[in-house]
Amino acid sequence: MTEETTVESWQYLSFNLDQEIYALNIIQVKEVLDFTEITKVPKMPDFMRGVINLRGKVVPVVDLRLKFGMPETEKTVDTCIIIIEITLDGESTSLGALADSVREVLTLQPDLIEPPPKIGMRLKTEFIKGMGKKDDEFIIILDVDSVFSDEELVSVQDAEGEMDIVNSEDQPEHIEAV
Amino acid sequence: MQDQEYKDMFKIEALELLSDLEAKLLEMKEGYDDIEQINSTFRILHTIKGTGSMFGFNDISDFAHNLETAFDFVRNKKVNITNDLINLTLTASDHMKTMLDAGDENKADNDFISEEILTALNELVPLIEDSPEKHDTKTAGILKSVSEDASSSDMTYRIRFRPSVDIFTTGTNPLLLLKELRGFGECDIIAHIDRIPLLNEYDHKACYTDWDIILTTKKSLDEVRDIFIFVEDSSEVDIDIIDDGTILDKEPKRDKLGEILLDRGDITAENLVPILQKQDEKQKKIGELLVEQDVVSKSKISSALSEQKHIQKVRKKKSGSVLASSVRVPAEKLDKLVNLVGEMVTVQERLSQLAVYEDIPELTSIAENIENLTDGLRDNTMSIRMVQFGITFTGFKRLVHDLSKDLEKNIVLITDGVETELDKTVIEKLNEPLVHILRNSIDHGIESKETRESAGKSSQGTILLSAEHSGAYVLISVSDDGAGLDPDVIYKKAIEKEIIAPGTEMTPKEILQLIFSPGFSTAKKVTDVSGRGVGMDVVKKSVEALRGSVEIDSDKGKGTTVTLKLPLTLAIIEGFLVEMEGDKFILPLSSVEECVELSQENVDRAQGWDFLNVRGELVPYIRLRKSFDIQSDPPEMEHVVITGVDGQRIGVVVDRVIGSHQTVIKPLGRAMKHSEDVSGATILGDGTVALILNLDKLVKAA
Numbered sequence: 001m002t003e004e005t006t007v008e009s010w011q012y013l014s015f016n017l018d019q020e021i022y023a024l025n026i027i028q029v030k031e032v033l034d035f036t037e038i039t040k041v042p043k044m045p046d047f048m049r050g051v052i053n054l055r056g057k058v059v060p061v062v063d064l065r066l067k068f069g070m071p072e073t074e075k076t077v078d079t080c081i082i083i084i085e086i087t088l089d090g091e092s093t094s095l096g097a098l099a100d101s102v103r104e105v106l107t108l109q110p111d112l113i114e115p116p117p118k119i120g121m122r123l124k125t126e127f128i129k130g131m132g133k134k135d136d137e138f139i140i141i142l143d144v145d146s147v148f149s150d151e152e153l154v155s156v157q158d159a160e161g162e163m164d165i166v167n168s169e170d171q172p173e174h175i176e177a178v
Numbered sequence: 179m180q181d182q183e184y185k186d187m188f189k190i191e192a193l194e195l196l197s198d199l200e201a202k203l204l205e206m207k208e209g210y211d212d213i214e215q216i217n218s219t220f221r222i223l224h225t226i227k228g229t230g231s232m233f234g235f236n237d238i239s240d241f242a243h244n245l246e247t248a249f250d251f252v253r254n255k256k257v258n259i260t261n262d263l264i265n266l267t268l269t270a271s272d273h274m275k276t277m278l279d280a281g282d283e284n285k286a287d288n289d290f291i292s293e294e295i296l297t298a299l300n301e302l303v304p305l306i307e308d309s310p311e312k313h314d315t316k317t318a319g320i321l322k323s324v325s326e327d328a329s330s331s332d333m334t335y336r337i338r339f340r341p342s343v344d345i346f347t348t349g350t351n352p353l354l355l356l357k358e359l360r361g362f363g364e365c366d367i368i369a370h371i372d373r374i375p376l377l378n379e380y381d382h383k384a385c386y387t388d389w390d391i392i393l394t395t396k397k398s399l400d401e402v403r404d405i406f407i408f409v410e411d412s413s414e415v416d417i418d419i420i421d422d423g424t425i426l427d428k429e430p431k432r433d434k435l436g437e438i439l440l441d442r443g444d445i446t447a448e449n450l451v452p453i454l455q456k457q458d459e460k461q462k463k464i465g466e467l468l469v470e471q472d473v474v475s476k477s478k479i480s481s482a483l484s485e486q487k488h489i490q491k492v493r494k495k496k497s498g499s500v501l502a503s504s505v506r507v508p509a510e511k512l513d514k515l516v517n518l519v520g521e522m523v524t525v526q527e528r529l530s531q532l533a534v535y536e537d538i539p540e541l542t543s544i545a546e547n548i549e550n551l552t553d554g555l556r557d558n559t560m561s562i563r564m565v566q567f568g569i570t571f572t573g574f575k576r577l578v579h580d581l582s583k584d585l586e587k588n589i590v591l592i593t594d595g596v597e598t599e600l601d602k603t604v605i606e607k608l609n610e611p612l613v614h615i616l617r618n619s620i621d622h623g624i625e626s627k628e629t630r631e632s633a634g635k636s637s638q639g640t641i642l643l644s645a646e647h648s649g650a651y652v653l654i655s656v657s658d659d660g661a662g663l664d665p666d667v668i669y670k671k672a673i674e675k676e677i678i679a680p681g682t683e684m685t686p687k688e689i690l691q692l693i694f695s696p697g698f699s700t701a702k703k704v705t706d707v708s709g710r711g712v713g714m715d716v717v718k719k720s721v722e723a724l725r726g727s728v729e730i731d732s733d734k735g736k737g738t739t740v741t742l743k744l745p746l747t748l749a750i751i752e753g754f755l756v757e758m759e760g761d762k763f764i765l766p767l768s769s770v771e772e773c774v775e776l777s778q779e780n781v782d783r784a785q786g787w788d789f790l791n792v793r794g795e796l797v798p799y800i801r802l803r804k805s806f807d808i809q810s811d812p813p814e815m816e817h818v819v820i821t822g823v824d825g826q827r828i829g830v831v832v833d834r835v836i837g838s839h840q841t842v843i844k845p846l847g848r849a850m851k852h853s854e855d856v857s858g859a860t861i862l863g864d865g866t867v868a869l870i871l872n873l874d875k876l877v878k879a880a
Contacts (some may be wrong), residue, residue, distance in 0.1 A: 039761055039867040041846070041853055042806035051846065051859055053867050054522060058844040058859040088848040095849055147847065 015099035035079040061096035106134045188233040197345040201572040220249040248303040296709040328657035334421035340388035340414040363395030367480040384790030390481040392488040526552040531863035567645040600748045611717040623660030650768035657739035663732040665689040753841030757834040762868040776816040799829030
């Protein structure tokens with residue numbers, strides 16, 4: 001654990017969600033799977049798409065598009081499930097995230113990453129670790145642990161509500177800490 | 179390195195011995211201070227001393243030596259066992275645990291405590307002095323314990339009881355005598371009914387039956403003879419010793435049928451020899467031949483056969499007990515085994531499915547064989563993990579003993595269902611909730627001596643901790659005869675704490691369940707014992723994490739009962755597979771009673787009422803489509819799976835019924851821990867995931 005936090009990797013896995021490019025720190029990515037059949041779990045928030053069988057283990061899958069207030073992920077040939085490892089209640093657990101398509105593994109020096117803009121984002125600021133830039137394209141680097149924190153996994157929010165929160169609150173401390 | 183390994187082994191063994199010691203001491207405290215308890219206490223201390231010095235734990239060994247000496251005096255009746263001595267020995271046992279954990283650390287402190295305890299011991303048992311006799315060599319000690327073992331070893335008797343024909347007229351019921359014998363130990367009884375005459379000659383006041391009894395017991399010959407003391411004069415009673423713990427080992431032939439019959443005097447050697455020759459020719463069983471030749475009656479043969487079986491059983495037990503005590507497997511290995519078996523069950527299901535699909539006879543037969551083998555493997559593995567609930571009882575007894583002393587209350591803990599078996603993991607995880615419930619009972623439930631007496635109760639409070647099987651569940655309940663809970667107080671408190679809205683209508687039973695809500699604690703003052711801010715909601719959570727449920731029942735003034743309902747195992751269950759909208763779900767097969775069809779016509783006729791007429795009985799049903807918010811139209815013909823939940827029949831409406839399925843339970847993962855209707859998942863033969871439904875929750879929500 002200590003190793004992961006002190007030796008922060010500069011490598012990121014980028015993927016597409018509805019025209020935009022997002023990225024995850026490679027250390028938290030375990031593997032990328034093709035889209036497989038997802039078993040829906042009743043009475044869970046919509047963005048919890050269900051569970052899959054990952055070589056004998058049952059792993060929950062989250063639709064990031066729904067979580068971020070975009071329309072539901074449609075299944076295409078490029079649709080992938082990114083298996084990431086997160087820490088919940090102090091225990092590490094696996095989780096799948098749906099992505100429209102996975103792009104590449106790229107290296108971003110820390111000085112190329114800027115703090116996220118406080119306004120004009122459709123996501124909660126604490127979801128974002130920073131904004132990277134490559135070939136004139138902006139890459140949104142996600143803070144996985146706060147996207148999949150305990151409260152976030154139960155809450156069912158609509159996109160507008162989130163935008164309001166982002167506009168009215170100033171929370172730069174979080175980004176500086178990273 | 180190896181040295182360390184041995185030391186660890188000693189530690190594990192010593193901890194087990196110490197908990198045995200604790201159990202024995204507490205039994206003595208309850209008044210069972212017979213010589214057996216004292217002997218085993220002595221033996222435990224002796225073993226700790228012996229092994230301790232072998233592995234270099236000299237301070238523990240010396241300490242145990244002093245205690246051993248004290249109990250040697252008790253054993254030889256030089257001093258009496260007193261409450262003080264028991265309490266002191268309990269403290270000493272705790273101290274030995276501390277010494278074990280500490281190793282060489284805090285040596286000075288521990289030595290000081292040792293010294294203190296020993297001084298106190300010296301006051302209680304003043305006879306202790308360093309006599310050379312105590313430092314006898316180790317071999318002498320071992321010899322002693324061997325001879326002790328022999329004296330308490332099992333005796334096997336053959337008893338022939340032929341009551342006089344007029345035994346009934348003396349008012350004796352021979353069956354009661356037999357019952358008493360059964361109480362002595364393992365007992366096989368054969369009745370001989372050759373003497374019963376035809377009906378027209380039958381005198382209903384006469385006893386025509388006689389019995390052969392094979393009994394294995396620790397009791398002496400005289401004690402067995404005493405049972406027949408009143409009938410001895412009128413009836414024939416022959417008691418022979420077949421085995422005194424050593425004969426069987428010396429005579430390996432003892433369990434041949436011919437030998438047994440000879441020994442019983444049913445046949446003579448002259449009869450036997452020609453028969454044995456014939457046996458070689460005809461390849462027949464000796465018993466059959468003997469009956470054919472009219473040498474002995476059939477019932478005598480069957481009696482001898484049962485003796486044979488009994489002897490074999492005793493033999494097996496002897497060798498078995500030697501083996502059983504020597505197998506010790508780390509818990510992780512067991513967990514691994516269970517995981518592997520789980521994977522194997524999944525693969526086997528897949529194979530079976532393929533076999534059905536491909537329809538190749540050879541493949542089908544292989545698949546069936548594998549299925550049988552996996553079933554056996556699964557059941558066996560699960561049974562290895564099963565542990566008797568009783569192993570936790572000692573700890574609880576100690577808890578009750580210590581706490582009631584602290585609170586100056588007089589409380590006994592009675593236990594029931596010690597032999598009930600539960601999965602190891604379940605037992606481990608149950609400890610904390612049970613301790614919590616017990617603490618509650620001791621602190622809040624049972625009143626002080628004075629209050630109890632003025633309420634007309636006995637000054638001694640009783641807590642009953644019991645466990646019993648109920649289908650695929652185990653019910654564990656803690657009941658006390660204390661003050662009970664007042665629904666009115668709980669109701670007011672719940673409103674005060676904003677757990678329920680004022681004016682909510684609830685039955686007293688529903689109100690009682692409110693104490694499981696988070697943030698609820700009725701204790702007015704915070705005591706050392708309970709009320710540390712963790713309430714019954716923690717109990718509820720940990721029980722639910724084990725896929726169980728908890729309920730409370732209370733009679734104001736009479737007492738409270740908390741019942742935990744837990745699944746037998748957490749790893750593999752027998753499931754019932756159903757389908758809804760292409761998704762598959764598992765219901766626990768143990769709660770499925772039957773399946774019926776539900777046509778649209780049926781639903782219309784019921785006029786929107788969710789009741790179904792099953793052979794004249796009205797059964798309420800819930801629609802999974804409604805519970806799960808599935809919008810699409812149901813198929814023409816739906817199916818109702820009728821389940822028994824808490825003694826109530828409830829139907830669950832599904833699209834399609836598939837059948838039974840070996841279900842390896844997989845957790846849904848922490849991210850899904852909020853889903854209430856689903857308690858887990860499993861992987862089907864085709865690799866897709868099926869969800870296991872939590873019936874209790876579904877029914878409650880409906």
